[in-house]
Structure formats: C-alpha cells, structure tokens
Amino acid sequence: MPEDDDGALTRHDPPQVPSPGTLFRDTGHGGRLGEFRGVVGPYWSLRPVGGGVEWEVEPEWVRALTPAERLSAGNALRNLRSSRGGL
Secondary structure, eight states, rough: OOBTSSSOOOOOOOOOOOOOOOOEEEEETEEEEEEEEEEEETEEEEEETTTTEEEEGGGEEEEEHHHHHHHHHHHHHHHHHHHOOOO
C-alpha cells in the first residue's frame, strides 16, 4: 500500500481530470513522478517525465506536486532536454 512522506498509508481524494502534461506523484507505484496523458476507463494514464513507457493508475492514488517538487521536476526536464541537444 502507498505511504505518504510521514509513512501513513493514504488514499487521496481523486482530483478533477487535469490537462495533459500536468505532473503528479503516483503514491501507488513507489512515488513515481508522472505526466498526465489521458483517461483510460477508470484509470489515468501517466508517462515518466522526459518520456518512456506510460502506466495506468487509479486517480485516488495520485497527488499534486508540491511547489518544490514542481521546481525540481522542471529543472530535471530542462536538463534532460539540454543534454539531448534541444530546449
């Protein structure tokens, strides 16, 4: 079962369906960071930041990123794009 930062097992209230590209923390899959791609039946499809294989998650297992997490994810994505020769 997923744990929050304090170690408590928690399901989150499902957020409204976001815009594609919105970043979330998937607390049901080890805290993976994912970019929202769309809705597949009762699941949300997330993709790793910077690309990769999408996965599906129940919306109540995701949470919005904190401001610090958003900043860190944005920096990581810019660094990745820069290392690949693009901005």
